Amino acid sequence: MGSKRSNGKLKSYDNMGYLFVLPFVVVFLIFSVYPVLRTLYFSFTDVKIAGLGNENWVWFAQYKRVITDKFFWRSLLNTVRIWGVNIVLQLGLAFLLTVIFSDIKYKIKGLAVFRIVYYLPNLIAATSIAFLFNTLLDWRFGTFNQIIASVYKLFGQTYNPVNWLGDSATAGNVIAIISAWMWFGNSFLMLMAGVQGISRDYFEAAAIDGAGRWTVFGKITLPLLKPILMYVAITSLIGGLQMFDLPYLMSAPTSSSYDSVYTSVMYLYKFGFTTGTTQTGYAAAIAYIIFIIILAVSLVQLKIFNRKED
């Protein structure tokens, strides 16, 4: 590193970097690194409730239990399914909007207003969104089914109300769509900030050279957008596999759709923090298995991004 900087004066500046990163490192060690290691320790013990009673070192027994727990795999399948539908909609829409708004020929106006409107759902807490849609989608009295029924009526048909959140055929997809509705504006904002970070000189130079719209997009916009795109993709994945708020608040353990929407983190929460079912050691092992899966998928994603570079 810094092979060109043999000059002693410059090197003394470089050591100033330690001061800049020091506060981060201290807080990071206490509130990020320690908890992760502490959880790792718990995952090798049979501790029921941390701090109460004694804990025995059980090696990989908790991990074996997770791997053979079909309810855990079910939760993972649910999470991946909801996330998959969500991410296709969310990133697809965000990317499409970025293409539309950065198009050099159409020169679409009103970005400032559209951006606020698209971003609006993302402002709202998932808890509020959950209760809003729980109520709107109520199958007997909800406004959503009333609207559909009146459209059916318009064509002389009778609408058989769908129990959107109570039916296991629809509940997962409904949660995925609401999640995409919440997040596409956020992704769009990130991508658009990236486009606007690109110097206008590039576009003007390309225009002078007579480059076509798609050439500009493929040769300038897309490559320069790549770091941001990578960031958005990775954070969406990590966020998606941690899905908790919406499915947790939009499903009831008593509902018949529960088996198809409970996510891995909901499963972790059950053993980590729910009174009566707390098994700290087991929850810690679940957390690590989820992590290993996310890590594997993230590494594949990084590989794919880096390969395209060559």
Added chain:
Amino acid sequence: MNIGFKIKKALLYVFLILLGIICMLPFLLMMVNATRSGSEIVTSFTLIPSTHLKENWDQVFKYFNLFKGMWNSVKVAVPATLLSIYFSAMTAYGLAMYKFKGNKLLFTTILVFMMIPGQLGLIGFYNLCTRLHIVNTYIPLILPGIAATGTVFFLRQYVLSVMPPSLIEAARMDGAGEFYIFHRIAIPIMSPGLATMGIMGFIGSWNAYLMPMIVLSKNEKFTLPVMMATLRASTDINSNQGAIYLSVAISVIPILLVFAFFSKYIISSISAGAVKE
């Protein structure tokens, strides 16, 4: 060709506006339904407000004090955001501009921790809080903002793309100190990126549910989302949809007001160069 172009452009606008309506409609229905009685809501839908706001209001506030929840959320989200953007900018700048020993190791660690789901440390985090006796305080919700790995990563990429190292060299020639350069040159240049991350951070903190739910167990400490989630348990309110809509509406309004101010700032900073025409 020219007409085809115009039709295509018009269709694009129609698409964009439809998408906008989809984003707004649930909130519009929420506002309208908040003024209607439970029995009105279950019989039909409309976009015309009714006259039952007062009854719904009384029922909501008999159950919980949403304003208290809002104030608690302010006390968490504002300091958490300020700490997060300032220290993330500092860390990002340090990582991007100084080639100290261990720089690469730290950056790799940050990348690794970005891939670590927050839930991984959740159990250890709660255990740490109980041992430090900071459960039911806001410290565990505020202080970790200083170590926001995602924000640091984004700002490091950002500062590398917007800040030429020659600028720093020039400032050093003029005798400026390192922190002076950071505060007076780097922060202003980074401000569009800081605004974006600040907004994200604030909203993330304001809307957080899982972490506050775990750390806080006393009602009077509940942040807005945790308080909202207790709606689940209230059969009283659940029997009147109007009261639920009103609760949601009240919980939504403050952040809309905040955004009304912030969005102007965002528009003028992020898009200053790009949407002049």
